[in-house]
Amino acid sequence: MDIGWNSEDLAFRDEVRAFIDAELTDDLREAGRWMTSVYADHEASMAWQKKLHRRGWAAPAWPERYGGCEWGVVRRYIFAREMKLAGAPPLSPMGIGMCGPALIGHGTEKQKDYFLPRILTGEHFWCQGYSEPQAGSDLAKLAMRARRDGEDLVCSGTKIWTTHANVANWIFCLVRTGEFDRPQMGITFLLIPMDLPGITVQPIVMTSGEHIQNQIFFDEVRVPAANAVGAIDDGWTVAKYLLEFERGGNAYSPELQVRLNRLREIGNDNGLIDDALFAARLARAQIRVDTLETYEFMAMSEAAKGGRPGLSGSVMKILGTELSQHLTELALEAAGPYGMAFQPQAGMAGGPNHIASSDNEPAGPRTAAVAPLKYFNDRAGSIYAGSNEIQRNIIAKAQLGL
Template sequence: MDLNFTPDELAFRQQIHDWVAEHLPKEISSKVHQAQRLSRDDLQRWAKILGAQGWLGYGWPKQFGGPGWNAVQKHLFEEECALAGAPRIIPFGPVMVAPVIMAFGSAEQQQRFLPGIASGEVWWSQGYSEPGSGSDLASVKTRAERQGDKYIVNGQKTWTTLGQFGDWIFCLVRTDTSGKPQTGISFLLIDMKSPGVTVRPIIMLDGEHEVNEVFFDNVEVPAENLIGEENKGWTYAKHLLAHERTNIADVNRAKRELERLKRIAKSQGVYDDTRFRDQIALLEVDIVALEMMVLRVLSAEKSGKQSLDVAGLLKIRGSEIQQRYAELMMLAGGPLSVPFIHEAMEAGWQGDQALGGLWPGNAGECAPLSSTYFNLRKTTIYGGSNEVQRNIVSQTVLGA
């Protein structure tokens, strides 16, 4: 196993670095580096820029319109985008549902859905979790009944990230109740503009509208929108979840946020505190260890060896690291990281106008820290809670 990049890989990294530097809008990268709110237009603008280059589906094979990059090239692309301050690619279309359509969809479905995903024109949402069905997805209750050439869907999904922007949603639906729970689930693609679809916002602790409830009231869905076979959706769901959990690890964003943590610590005068810097050093060691784990997986994949199923392990470590850097940022900011002034955010982090338009102590970088901290508390829960992932790792990796 060789974890060093080859000259060709380093040349590829430089190519990506130069392209991103030229095409990433500065106003978007500035928002990302300062943890400012990204609008739908910001996210889709970058998606369309990547789509025009053929890189929004950067993990896709050439036969489906992707660049056909290997695992190492995909990693280097993700790293250069993250370090440059590019927004995360919204994964539901290009990273999650697209591989399912490629692997299990018909040729007609591939021709119908993949181009809109690749271009960034069509926004996809995920319909997995329900009230009472989170980590235990086999218990989903949203029902789809076949009536001739269509399904009638009734039920509810929750925690639907950015569902308010969605054009389409892929859903796990119950099509059979006679056998084991896993055997009666199907994978259905639903147009969110269909009559009977209602999206209701869930406002989070930080005041953001990031997640939603989605209700289906006698929604008619053409049977041609069923992926694969009826009642085989559990197989397709597991295929997708491996992509989601690896994506959650997001070691490249952790490397970028580590540098942001150091900037905040220095600006607030705590970087010279030996005990605080010890905590930063421990975090940095864990990020390097996570990166080594990712590179080991990539090395095995590159050499054609069968790598261990470590998606759950990557998710556990990556999500815990995200929470740790958010907490250390809060500690670095101290009392200045506590105020949450929504109007200040809308004004571009200008701070309390009663204080002359500046954040207390001129510490504008502290303004978003409470929002970031609250938001990242969810990372150890979504995509399968870490407690459940530890059970999976013990069974599949350790053989316990």
């Protein structure tokens, strides 16, 4: 596999850099550079999406006929890396990265014509209704009901840990529409407007003060049955397809490479890079990131030929999230004593922080103040989108026959 950049690749890289230089304002760079979670500040993310949409670059992997770029693996990687290098705020993955591919793969032409353009513009901002209080990694245990009543599905139940439900105007949900021997059957993938009567959003504020997660309650909410994606009772097929993209549809390595370079800069600034033990840990981390990058090139190359992420999505999710957690540990070590203080005002969270005070400047370097915020937030990386233990079970069963 040849992964060197040719002249066309380099010309595209320069085109991306020129666009970033012209459009990425200082406030947007701040929002991307000082993120403490996988989500950027909502307003900054939406502002950047509008600029990308005007350029035609909001959906790098979507087919051109649906408004996407239909770029190959090399261009998608170059684009992602340049965005990370510049500190651009990432777009919310719920619409372009998840609901969009599900519609492209399983939606009707009428659904695609209506929803896909609105996802691109940001007119529709999505959240994901999967997890319930008793159904997380074992998603087939979900209990939110949707009974058929004429042309509608009447939904009752609750969803939890729903990111950005407080600002979303649409949610894609898995609902129970039937009972079968296999719990995966009888589930329907349903698109629900968030302004319907009977929907209540309750915030979940973390001990860090951040409000990103929510619980949603549905009380006899009437949704047109035409909003089901795929067949009624066969939503598990759509959900599995979508989860492949959530777990491994995008590369982790561009961000990890950028974070490693920043770690070296911090180490140089405080002299830690001269510590043989710390330098050795950085070198080992670099080897692991380079290995993941090569694997991602192989997986995305297969996807570019028409394949799907499949098991590689689980592999990339495990390696990417655990490597990310390891880098937060190294960053915390590099922060030294400045990393011991809780200074939420130093970071840019994916939602409002109810205890951060903008009046207080962080003590010490901002990179050090952000290190513990990112460390604690990233503990969830090996849990969300299906815990890494579940991913290992999937690989063991499907690939090894265990």
